[in-house]
Amino acid sequence: MIKKLLKYAFLFLVLAFIYTPILVLVIFSFTDTIIIGTWNGFSFNLYKKLFADSDIMKIVRDTIFLAVGAGAISTILGTMGAIGIFYSKKRTAATLNTLGNIPIINAEIVTALALALMFAMVLTFANKTILSLIIGHVVISVPYVVLSVLPKLKQMDANTYEAALDLGATPIKALFTVVIPEILPGILSGFMLALTLSLDDYIVTAFTKPDTFDTISTYVYNAVKVPTHSSLPALRALSSIIFLVIIIAVVVMNLKSKNKENR
Amino acid sequence: MRALKISRKHLGYPYALFLILFVLLPLIIIVYYAFTDSDGHFSILNFVNIFSDITALAAILTSLSVAILTTAVCLLIGYPVAYILARSRLKFAPTLLILFITPMWINFVLRMNALKEFFSLVGLLDKNPLLTTVIGMVYDFLPFMILPLYTTLSKLNNSMIEASYDLGANKVTTFLKVTLPLSMPGVISGITMVFMPTMTNYVVSEILGRGQITILGKLIENYFMHSNWNMGAALSTLLLAVMLIFTWATGGFNDQQNGNARGALL
Structure with missing residues (x-):
């Protein structure tokens, strides 16, 4: 005991x-103060300031x-x-897996500098544009x-695809009606990630964004x-909203999947 | 039939092309710039400069200190947490695990700002940049230590542990001789995911160390800001080499635990 x-x-x-x-930040988002530690009475002023700040609102939209x-x-x-990897020869699959593992294992700063250098020197037309930024984000997440997705493909019954073809479906149709629904949970969690x-x-x-573009980060x-940045108190309100939304979303999603497992 | 199989394989081509263009090619370019001078001639001077520059050497030393301290603290906190959650049959263990991992999904710049505000509230800010940076790193990377440890510990073969007790070993001996060695893959995976990022994640040292300490990531950023591509590339090449050796030594290219750690919750 x-x-x-x-x-x-x-x-x-x-x-x-x-x-x-996190809790301290949330608490002090409900009082209009510049410095955390001074309590100026309960109010939603920082939230009002946040939603009235068109710069921050634009950044939130752009980030999303x-x-x-x-x-x-x-x-x-x-x-x-x-x-493609799943249906490729072993050696091709292994090569692609190793290449794909590089951005996962590599220090992020190396990935960032490598991309920045390539855009600055080779693909100059896309340097510090939305295109280089999107490519950067795809590199770290793809x-x-x-x-x-790969584990879901491995769990799939290989015969259903063949059966669909035997029953006259085109390969594309078989892919969309048989394979994609089977691996959809993997695709969705991949998207969330x-x-x-x-x-x-x-x-x-x-390292890749346009100079005039900002994300929340x-x-x-x-x-x-x-x-002394004037946005700091309003950012406290923004942080609080993000903290609460994510904590609730993660807990709810996990409880839901727990329920599914129990059933 | 054969033609159809090829059509599925073809789906991988855009991905392969993307990896070659935006993962492999940039790394080749980085290595090329690391071994050339500003006129484009072959040179190892960039590396000589790194090891003779006091700022760079100090950054390497600081990064190693921060990384070793952070990894050690993460292990000292994360192992017992993972062990209790995985093996103690506590009623609320699954819910608690979620609470430990949740911060991973929150923007880390915002979390670092929260920690900075907290430090300033308790009067720790500006006192000891190394200490505040290490606390920040632990704060950021603890879930990445807990998750692989938890996965390994909860899959542990119970019969081995029971056998150890049956053969007369006590709890401490069983832990040291059976549980700990069996959980080494999780330990190695956790160290991999904490050590390398800690050496380079300069956001933490800039926000919590208030820019008073320079780690390798910050040094590379400085080179980038001043368009000193050759030096930045040389330092990145060194980090790349360390990463490749480390990954090869721990067999990381074969197991996919690194990637699964983040995805484990979804």
């Missing part, structure tokens, strides 16, 4: 370390558009890639899509470095 309590106490301590800064766009491209490219990686990214974004990074 005591042992069990000690275990819970230890876990609780680590969780407190993880969640205290970029994530959805790059995520969609990664998902399509990665799903096709996974199918391998994860492949990794989420790509979305998160894009929303989370700072380094590749900073780059904007906050630059704002935080200036201690």
Whole structure:
């Protein structure tokens, strides 16, 4: 019993370390203060300021558009890639897997500099444009899509595709009516991963983005470095919204999948 | 039949082309720039410069200190957490695991800002940049240590552990001689995912160390800002080499645990 309590106490301590800064930020998003620690009474002023700040609102929109766009491209490219790898010869598949693993294992700064250098020196027409930014985000997320789709292909019953062909379906039709529905969970989780990686990214974004374009990451990074930046209190409100949305989404999604497993 | 099989294989071509163009080619270009001078002639001077430049040497030393400290602390916190969650049959273990991993899905610049504000509230900011950076790195990378450890520990073969008890070993001996060695793949995977990023993730050291300490990632960014491509490329090539050796030594190209760690929750 005591042992069990000690275990819970230890876990609780680590969780407190993880969640205290988040909680403090959320609490101080409900008071109109520049510095955390001074309480100027409960108010939604920072939230009002946030939604009235057209710069930040534009950045939030751009960040989401970029994530959805790059995520969609990664998902399509990665799903096709996974199918291709699955039906390729062993050596081709191994080569593609090794190449795809590089952005996962490589230090992000190396990926970022390598891309920036190539755009600056070779593909100059796309240097520091939306195109280079999207390509950068696809590079860091597409391998994860492949990794989420491949296991689903391995679990699939290989005969159903052949059966569809025997029954007269064209290869394209068989692909869309038989293969895609089977691997859809993998495709969806790949898309979610790509979305998160894009929303989370700072380094590749900073190295490939146009000078006038900002994502939440780059904007906050630059704002935080200036201690007197006027947007900091409003960013507290933005952070609080993002923290709560994600914590709730992750918990709900996991509880849902737990229920499914139990049934 | 044969023609149809080829058509499925063809679906992989765009992906292959993409990898060659935007993963392989940039790395080749980086290695090329690392071994040439500003006139485009072959030279190893960039590497000589790195190892004779006091700023670069200091950055290497700082990065190693930060990475070793962070990895050690992550292991010291993450192993017991993963062990308790995976092996103690606590009622709320699955829910608790989710709580430990959730921060991974939140934008890390925002989390670092939250930590910075917290440090400033408790008066830790600007005191010791190395300490605040290491705490920030642990804060950021702890889930990446817990997840592979949890996966390995929860798949552990129970009969081995029972056999150890049956043969008279006590709890400590069983842990040291059976559980720990069996969980080494998780330990190695966790170290891989924490050590390398910690050496280069300069966002953490810039926000929490207030730019007072320079790690390798920041140094590369400085070269990039000043368009000093050759030096940036040389330093990146070194990191690339370290990564390749490390991955080869731990067999990381074969197992896909690295990628699965992030996807494990979905």
